[in-house]
Amino acid sequence: MESGEEVMGDQESFRDHLATVDAAGKRKWIFAQKPNGKFYNIRILVSWCFFLLFLSLPFIYINGQPLFLFDIPAAKFIIFGKVFWPQDFFIFGLTMVTFVVFIVLFTAAFGRLFCGWVCPQTIFMEMLFRRLEYLIEGDAAAQRMLDNAPWTGGKILKKTIKHLLFFALSFIIANIFLAYIISYKELWKIMTEPVSEHVAGLLSIIIFSGIFYGVYAFFREQVCTVVCPYGRLQSVLLDGNSMIVAYDHKRGEPRGKFSKNTASGLGDCIDCFQCVKVCPTGIDIRNGTQMECVGCTACIDACNHMMEKVNRPLGLIRYASENGIETGTRLHYTSRMKFYTGVLILLTVLLSALLITRKDIDATIMRTPGMLYQERGKDSVSNLYNIKIANKTIKNIPLTLKIEDGAGNIEIIGDKAIPVKEQDESSGNFFVILPKSRIKERKTTLKIGLYEGARRIDVVSTNFLGPVNN
DSSP states (O other), X not given: OOOHHHHHHXXXXXXXXXXXXXXXXXXXXXXXXXXXXXXXXXXXXXXXXXHHHHHHGGGOEETTEESEEEETTTTEEEETTEEEOGGGHHHHHHHHHHHHHHHHHHHHHHTTHHHHHTOHHHHHIIIIIHHHHHHHHOSHHHHHHHHHSOOOHHHHHHHHHHHHHHHHHHHHHHHHHHHHHHOHHHHHHHHHSOGGGOHHHHHHHHHHHHHXXXXXXIITTHIIIIIOHHHHHHHHHOOTTSOEEEEOHHHHOSOOXXXXXXXXXXXXXXXXXXXXXXXXXXXXXXXXXXXXXXXXXXXXXXXXXXXXXXXXXXXXXXXXXXXXXXXXXXXXXXXXXXXXXXXXXXXXXXXXXXXXHOOSEEEEEEEOTTOOOEEXXXXXXXXXXXXXXXXXXXXXXXXXXXXXXXXXEEEESSSSSEEEOTTEEEEEEEEEEEEGGGOOSSEEEEEEEEEETTEEEEEEEEEEEOOOOO
């Protein structure tokens, strides 16, 4: 007979290892039972909205520009039609900090709601690949029997069809993802022009397809439990007031097989293991909050279905907080959440101000190093300058220069204007010529206006070096 310590050790053993790994360290394949219920139906609708956005956004253009583009090799990003370059690094840094604070606040309030409802990994796995698997191989029991069966012609046919379709879907997903990086126009060139002209692009498509296929055909839930840092951070981000998918142990324990005898002394949990069978990560939610739980609500639907069958109240497994289960208090807005909200609002206001005041033209003007001033006759002095310009707009700009704060003129070397191509960087050289009467000190501060025609785009300050008039 087992001792109480041994029984307790068995009950707590889930804390020592992943649900998908056995005692010998080998992978335990998850055959998740097909979920069904109110939450699952809502998730299907959410997933269709996700698929619609995912498939359409790369093909939406505004003024000839993609709505979204994340060209990492060229360090060029387009968000809502606005072009961002490395010069906007500060904005990107602040955006990342704002995003991290949002994640902390969102998780503190709503747990892993993102993971279960809108994470691309979860949506693709549960709403696309796994549903295709159900269609070809059947539900969990049929999949397990097929997996353990000898390699007959029927098994080979089913496995071949499944993996061919998995790779085809992975290929489509890889192409769409690549369209976000290089634009669908460049992707179309890779697909239609000679292979020799787009070897790197073709290799990218093959590599992306292979990665997605490997993830959804073999790695599956391990992405959430082993690779994704968010799952490992949740123990730090969650607290007793966070909304999670929770088992009401006060109502459910002690669990036992269903009995019509209301005086049996047992809780509402009938120990049917339906919540475990539908879990895509293989955990038992009745053990409490666990790193592997992605908050997909499959266990809620399964438990509610069983509660209906035995005529007991729904919500034995539900969205709740740990403190709510223990004390019966409702979900509320804590001081911690208020603090994170304040920080998030502050960062959002600062980020919005930076985006609103962001310039379409960035210019840096520096006096050519190693050169002194040049005498221009008896009454004028000149300095040679270099200018570097980044054009963040979608049009070519012939840039002219003008001194804004006093006498003097500018001579651009080579032409009357510096041509700057759309979404490109350019450079040029020019002389600034000042009358000696204006030079009072060794260094004189100048303000140089940047113009597109008659429209002033920006004003840049620089120093002018000259002789001191006595």
